[in-house]
Amino acid sequence: MAKLKGNLLYGQSGGPTSVINASAYGVIQEAKKQNKYIDEVIVMKHGIKGALNEDFIFIKEKKEAEIELLKHSPGSAFGSVRYKLPDFKEDDTNYLRLLYIFKKYNIRYFLYNGGNDSMDTCSKIADYFKHIDYDCQIIGVPKTIDNDLPFTDHTPGYGSAAKFIANTMMEISYDMLAYPNGKVTIVEIMGRHAGWLTAASAIACESGFGPDLIYLPEVPFSIEKFKKEVIEIYEKKKQCLVAVSEGIHNEEGIFISSSSGLRDAFGHFQLGGVASKLATTVSADLGIPSRSVEFGSTQRAASHLQSLTDVNEAIEVGIEAVKAAVNGENNLMVIMNRVSDDPYTIEYKLHDLLSCANTEKKMPKSMINSKGNGITKEFLNYVYPLIQGENTPQYKNGIQQFSKMRF
Numbered sequence: 001m002a003k004l005k006g007n008l009l010y011g012q013s014g015g016p017t018s019v020i021n022a023s024a025y026g027v028i029q030e031a032k033k034q035n036k037y038i039d040e041v042i043v044m045k046h047g048i049k050g051a052l053n054e055d056f057i058f059i060k061e062k063k064e065a066e067i068e069l070l071k072h073s074p075g076s077a078f079g080s081v082r083y084k085l086p087d088f089k090e091d092d093t094n095y096l097r098l099l100y101i102f103k104k105y106n107i108r109y110f111l112y113n114g115g116n117d118s119m120d121t122c123s124k125i126a127d128y129f130k131h132i133d134y135d136c137q138i139i140g141v142p143k144t145i146d147n148d149l150p151f152t153d154h155t156p157g158y159g160s161a162a163k164f165i166a167n168t169m170m171e172i173s174y175d176m177l178a179y180p181n182g183k184v185t186i187v188e189i190m191g192r193h194a195g196w197l198t199a200a201s202a203i204a205c206e207s208g209f210g211p212d213l214i215y216l217p218e219v220p221f222s223i224e225k226f227k228k229e230v231i232e233i234y235e236k237k238k239q240c241l242v243a244v245s246e247g248i249h250n251e252e253g254i255f256i257s258s259s260s261g262l263r264d265a266f267g268h269f270q271l272g273g274v275a276s277k278l279a280t281t282v283s284a285d286l287g288i289p290s291r292s293v294e295f296g297s298t299q300r301a302a303s304h305l306q307s308l309t310d311v312n313e314a315i316e317v318g319i320e321a322v323k324a325a326v327n328g329e330n331n332l333m334v335i336m337n338r339v340s341d342d343p344y345t346i347e348y349k350l351h352d353l354l355s356c357a358n359t360e361k362k363m364p365k366s367m368i369n370s371k372g373n374g375i376t377k378e379f380l381n382y383v384y385p386l387i388q389g390e391n392t393p394q395y396k397n398g399i400q401q402f403s404k405m406r407f
Helices: 020-033 048-052 064-072 093-104 116-132 158-176 196-207 223-237 274-286 308-326 377-387
Strands: 006-012 038-044 056-058 107-114 137-142 184-189 213-215 240-245 290-294 332-341 344-352
Touching: 006 020, 006 048, 020 038, 020 064, 020 107, 020 308, 038 048, 048 093, 093 107, 093 116, 107 116, 107 308, 116 137, 137 308, 158 184, 158 196, 158 240, 158 308, 158 377, 184 196, 184 274, 196 213, 196 240, 196 377, 213 223, 223 240, 223 274, 240 274, 274 290, 308 332, 308 344, 308 377
Parallel strands: 006 038, 006 107, 107 137, 137 332, 184 240, 184 290, 213 240
Antiparallel strands: 038 056, 332 344
16 A cells, blocks of 8 residues: 555644653654655644544744753643543444544544543544545554553653652651651552552662552552551551552442542543542541641653653653554554563554554552562562663753743
């Protein structure tokens, strides 16, 4: 099949990471090299809604300095969205609009940068275009700090978030040593059904300043067991540091957090408050001073603690996505396959989009300790290569400089 000639449409979707814009950088720079097939890079503002609203950024109008800053900018430089497309067989309204826009701008390459739900969007659009016989190569560009995309060793965004969590847990632990009688400090870390992020807190333990207990969604949570383990540690150390995933749940699958009960466009509960709830339990039931810390968006927005490995891999998945699209690949997501731990080596491949969509990769049991309150050496061997190196921020007058591409 002859290679297509036209424009490339790119967008970002879902929760941001500190390196998603590095993937955008990779897409833009590789697309420029592929000028025999790609005329222009057009970026959607706020993901797929930008296409539906015909709200675009034309990269050729932007200065190279702004593009370079993408490697150092957290969040979604072009805006993100959580928008679920219906099945086109049930309602093709959005798809007819997209077809009109794609034809109007001669879009022949579509790259969507996101996680599980974003791959769902990619797959649906690819299926529709196949149904109506419109030639457009669609490739998913992976990202998520949650590290729960299947079929890939890890996802861009996770390494930097893990690095932030490990270092921040060390700082909290060291701060706790100030007083002879301390508190029980409970730190809430993102992770709805997968504990990859919370597990990263264990990296801090290798330095001697890390959490005493780690609770992941993969292991059903017992309040009574939790209280027993906390008091055992507190009696020995006069303090206790706990790392807990926001998505821990009991044997019945009910979230421990004080969930608002609200759901997003994809039906996910909006979680939060589990650390506060457990801290209250410690104070009320055990009579021990306690406090809660919620990392919140800081764990995905900390560009000052980017992993250089993570940045470079984020750029590379963007590059590989463009190459795949130009080479005629379609309805696929870029994945990373680990070839070796020492030296750390990965290779880039492609995997069917539909099987990547709406599927969550959880931590294997072999990475969780037998007590269900910590991790094993296997996890540390897995995660250490991902947090290596520093991507030094660009500073001016003492503050970081971020790209202002969409402003």
